Amino acid sequence: MSILVDETTRVLIQGITGKVGAFQAEVMKAYGTRVVAGVTPGKGGAVVHGIPVYDLVEQALLDGPVDAAMTFVPARFAKDAAIEAIENSIPLLVLSTGEIPDHDLMTILRLASIRGTRIVGPDTPGLVSPGKCKVGVHPNRVLRQGSVGIVSKSGALSYEVCKRLSESGIGQSTVVGIGGGPLWGTTQRDVLALFEADPETSAIVLLGEVGGTMEQDAAAYIRECVTKPVIALIVGRAAPPGARMGHAGAIIEGEGETAERKLASLEAAGCFVTRNPADIAPFIKKLGGLDSR
Numbered sequence: 001m002s003i004l005v006d007e008t009t010r011v012l013i014q015g016i017t018g019k020v021g022a023f024q025a026e027v028m029k030a031y032g033t034r035v036v037a038g039v040t041p042g043k044g045g046a047v048v049h050g051i052p053v054y055d056l057v058e059q060a061l062l063d064g065p066v067d068a069a070m071t072f073v074p075a076r077f078a079k080d081a082a083i084e085a086i087e088n089s090i091p092l093l094v095l096s097t098g099e100i101p102d103h104d105l106m107t108i109l110r111l112a113s114i115r116g117t118r119i120v121g122p123d124t125p126g127l128v129s130p131g132k133c134k135v136g137v138h139p140n141r142v143l144r145q146g147s148v149g150i151v152s153k154s155g156a157l158s159y160e161v162c163k164r165l166s167e168s169g170i171g172q173s174t175v176v177g178i179g180g181g182p183l184w185g186t187t188q189r190d191v192l193a194l195f196e197a198d199p200e201t202s203a204i205v206l207l208g209e210v211g212g213t214m215e216q217d218a219a220a221y222i223r224e225c226v227t228k229p230v231i232a233l234i235v236g237r238a239a240p241p242g243a244r245m246g247h248a249g250a251i252i253e254g255e256g257e258t259a260e261r262k263l264a265s266l267e268a269a270g271c272f273v274t275r276n277p278a279d280i281a282p283f284i285k286k287l288g289g290l291d292s293r
Helices: 019-031 057-061 075-087 102-115 155-167 188-197 214-225 259-268 277-287
Strands: 010-014 034-039 051-054 068-071 092-095 118-120 126-129 133-136 145-152 172-177 203-209 230-235 272-274
Touching: 010 019, 010 057, 010 075, 019 034, 019 133, 034 057, 051 057, 057 075, 068 075, 068 133, 075 092, 075 102, 092 133, 102 118, 145 155, 145 188, 155 172, 155 203, 155 230, 155 277, 172 188, 188 203, 188 214, 203 214, 203 259, 203 277, 214 230, 214 259, 230 259, 230 277, 259 272, 272 277
Parallel strands: 010 034, 010 068, 034 051, 068 092, 092 118, 145 172, 145 203, 203 230, 230 272
Antiparallel strands: 126 133, 126 172
């Protein structure tokens, strides 16, 4: 199994006629993702890499159901695009756009919670179930199908860890990039719950950053509810208080938001904590019983 997406997932891409949207649509389709439609207002009737383009999400749905949408639109248009997807009852919205104004994002998240749409992001590389479906921008070459679930705030860090695991013969069930914050739709805790319930995910890798308290919330959930082994890595150990380390949410504003404090919480919850991505694959290999295909 996998979480959130699989080989049956039908995907719509908002902003498909833009440079990034068109390129990623082609890559996703080549990977095997069922990209069934694209939406760009004013470009209805066009075709991008064999994918029909519509002016509105509502029009795209007349030609068949959609299970997930991925948004490649500028920040100033993100709220309207997201609301359109949510109001048309698309159950999963992967919001790749970064720098969305907080007020717009709060509106998106509130409406999504009311209407039952799961938001992954914003500012996310998306998610991928290797060998099945990719709704995101993860490099194909670093992926391998298997049974290790990965949840990460950082896209680049997840690529590095996937590459090291794959080179060691360890595959991934699903890789979820939740984005860099400081506001999120889906959290680490949400993804941990999904992995815990997935019978084909045997171990979980949690990749976090300084700033905020999400990792402490994840640690509390792991302590109480997670039975599978969890390997945790938090980056930004040298980050000074008040300095933003790349992502909007990676700012230390209190003593509890440092990498060391987060690692201590995760270790106390029973996780294997490491300060080096190179340690993850050897530890997982010691666990044994993890299949990769």
